Amino acid sequence: MTDTPKVDLNRRDVMKGGAAALALAGAALPAGAGLAADGQTVTGVVFEDRSRAGHRQQGDPGVAGVLVSNGREVAKTDAEGRYTLPIEEGMTVFVVKPTGYSVPLDANNLPRFFYIHQPKGTPAELKLRFRGIDPTGPLPASVDFALRKSEEPSSFDVILFTDTQPESDAEVSFIRDDVVNGLIGTKAAFGLTMGDVMFDDLSLYQRYNRIIAQIGLPWYSIGGNHDLNYEAPDRSHSRETFRRVFGPAYYAFEYGGAVFLMLDNVDYLGTDPSKPHGAGKYEGRLDDRQLAFIANLLKEVPADKLVVVGMHIPLRTYLDLKDPSVFTVNREALFKLLSDRPNTVSFSGHTHTTEHHYFGAADGFTGKEPHHHHVMTAVSGSWWSGPFDHRGVAVADSRDGSPNGFHILSVAGNRYTTRFQPANEPNARQMRIVLDSEFHRGQKEIYRDFRLGQLLGSPIAQDNVYATEVVVNFFDGGPRSKVEYRIGDRPAVVMVPDVRPDPFVEEVFARNQATKKPWVNAEPCSHIFVARLPADLEPGTHRLQVRAVDEYGREHNDNLVVEITGADGRSRS
Template sequence: MAESERSGPSRRDVLIAAAAGGAAMALAAPAGAAEASAAAATSAAAATSAAGVTGVVFESASGAARQPGDKGLAGVLVSNGREVVATDSDGRYTLPVSDESVVFVIKPAGYMTPVDPVTQLPRFHYIHQPAGSPAALGLTFEGIAPTGPLPASVDFALKSQEEPKAFEVVLFTDPQPESDAEVDFIREDVVDALAGTTAKFGLTAGDIMFDDLSLYDRLNRIIGTIGIPWYNIGGNHDFNFEAPGRKYSRETFKRVFGPPHYAFAYADAVFLMLDDVEYKGTNPAKPHGAGAYEGRLDPDQLAFVKNVLAAVPQDKLIVAVLHIPLQNYLDDQGPDVNLTNRAEFFALFEGRRFTVSFSGHTHTTEHHYFGEAEGWPSPVPHHHHVLTAVSGSWWSGPYDHRGVAVADSRDGSPNGFHILSIDGNSYTTRFVPAKEPNQRQVRLSVDSRFHRADKEVKRDFRPGQLLSSPIALAAVPATTIIANVFDGGPKTKVTMRIGKAAPIEMTRKTMPDPFVEDVFARNEAVKKPWIKAEPSSHVWVARLPATLGPGTHRVTVEAVTEYGGSVSGTLALEVA
């Protein structure tokens, strides 16, 4: 997009236009899928790109194409992925566009866009790409078909809906199937578990696929059976790898889902759905022709976020969703696993007190808190939550009784997903493990050097019991109880109690979970070759009291979580 085309309305104009309206708050960004264009093109006459795009956002009684009596909505935000404008008193907007633009409406609170009845994908955008995806790219997966001339009016339908201030959202990241069999795993492991959910919508924070974008349609149909609108952003495995860089790297994603980055509002929360994976082109050293990339928000996205936030009151909750984390514990410097321009992103949130962000990518579960020392420009620290991958260890491991890979994550968490609970501008999350009995949130292991020796001489342990009891009385002083609090973080406090004795404070320790080390070691044949146990950020340890005598003891570990709630785990410890 040329610099002259980026001029658009000033930030002051955006604020004035928003104040003049009243439909609600919303967010948006470049959208994709011409066939899903919002109720678009009310006239056959074509406007030129140089003149920009104009249209109407209207309240639709039918939820579809504009009918007589459907009135325009004032104050609704519309964007081209960079500029953000509010509709006037008649619901009309005008935006600059290039010959490769996505125009979209930012869903305001109290309204909903059309939703595909099969996939439940929201349709809130119009792709303007007259020539389509360049044929010279030789895309493996279908991109954008030529959209032709820009319609005289690109209109967006909204239908009013009730939005309670307290609601829930399903949070997925990295379902990442690379075959139809792994799509089966997603269906059996997490989709069926969400039947009857009361969540208002769901979202996936990238790596929807593992390179094979032809599987989008099948997976989307399966996710659609959950029965709630589902929003998506792309990850580093959702690229068109034939693209030379960021431009054209999301052609298939745009065709299927819409804009690579966008925003929307629900009740008192505004969701920023961002694409922070900067594609660098094909890397011959990587498998499957995969490309090099880094965590980066491009200038258009930074401008988009700035322009959206300018129209959002300070008392609203801002929820940012990215694929690559703001930071991670495995490698806090690597450009491919951290947002490299985090400081620029943070600067956009000056003075905001109500924020949270989510990411995926690392297949670990992490909580980070950024304060003034880390460049966060607000007295209230920013909470960043790296979500558990739906695919865990990329669908590695032995199969359960259903034939689904156990897929324990490399930091010891089970594979699964999270539920975000929002009430006004406050929030909590909870972890939903895919396979743990009774939704267990804490797994306890017994680690003893005597156990290690026993394994060396191939003592007859049952599978899964190599880090449990019985232990010899002489081994008690050298035995450690290890608690993996699956969704634990820096604020989590953990104690251990043996029988009715006083609780013992456990120590957070960065270390691989020996349980998952053992699982991986015993299942090399069904493990992806790059998988290994990695240091976990949510493991706590405590030595057994040297005075513990023989017998069977009840060990209870209780964790006070990041949000002040409580989760616990127990084991029957046998001392011979």
């Protein structure tokens, strides 16, 4: 979820992180190099788990050339599969799963590819509400990581979630009924959640994970601003519960030749006493250590590979260009590390809107083609707001009018596309068509005279045709999308983008105040397209066809029956 905290910009330099992180980032370490500040190192073996025991057995060989990281430095295993890295208390050591291998999964299909080094556990003096990390004790003599050979095609699908964000046990059930049931049996390779797995109540993680596990896929996650331990004074201990359950706050892995770089750009600034339940301030920022990790990792990744970057807070959003809690303030530091790569894409959530952005030289991304950043639709839509449907699930239309849902990333070599999957739309419908003709349509007091949707449909009096706009919400549309409509045999009419609230969701929210979360309002939508009806449209019944072309050049079509009445109130055909 995004909220609007009061942020003290003087507390942090918003551009901090770029140069300092690059200074930290040296070449990837050979298997036996590097010392931590206190001189301690961690060593171990990445091995092929032929026995599938999860720990090394006789006959399990080491795997050479595998990357291992402590979240800052990156080492590559030697011919025997051995690595050495600097280690400090609080670090998480993890293997970067290579293509052609899988890692062990726990009972909930969560990948186990890491070791947390926290000898004393989470500091007791923090008095965290939710359980943190238990003491891990002395550093083992060898921290080993198991890999299992696995077939990985170069063309595959990934399920992309963001902001599942249940506020209660009842809303965990909504996730189960609205999206999980329909995904069981999917042929996707794995799933990713881009943060706000929970809505502050981290005790719900276990039930949530048991439900997501039923999809039957390995499932990776990163944390959002509602997955924090708010009692922590700053970023350093703000992910204790998340790390205990899911693993490192940021990490990377490969699948099918593509690199997935999962980042934590929620920079927690500590508790804000003015907020409910002790929630704190935060900004969108990648810290120095994380930027160093990215730089060190990418030095080991061939330039032509597809790099998929996931984060919670968008790099940029249409909602507010000045509020550092809704965008990444030092995105240029990330762009500097990605600009020499021809095949990159990034995904985020947080705003509960659907947006596409393209960054070029003016934004600090100097690659040949702009960098595509996709702000994804929230699984929870409007935070599970709205009336219940026939299943007893909140309708949850997003505040930009898109239905709640998720996305599917399709990778083919170093190319990609995405598609939007509405949670409860027949035939995965990709747009909504309405007719905006009533001058006082937005006035709540007139709703009593009309049923839901009647104000945004037909019949329309012929005298009002000239004033009527066709409004299309192309749910996953963006700046490269094209939309047009056609009535019967008439020429196609090009529709123009217009950033405005979706009139449908304005009405839904206005009519359902009792079931709407109090902070939810209809917000300007970046994928609304409008055009007037033809002024000479005669009384009768007409078929209006909409053709939309999405960000990837794919065509989508939908239809609306339009009735025009004459002076006598009747249509003539």
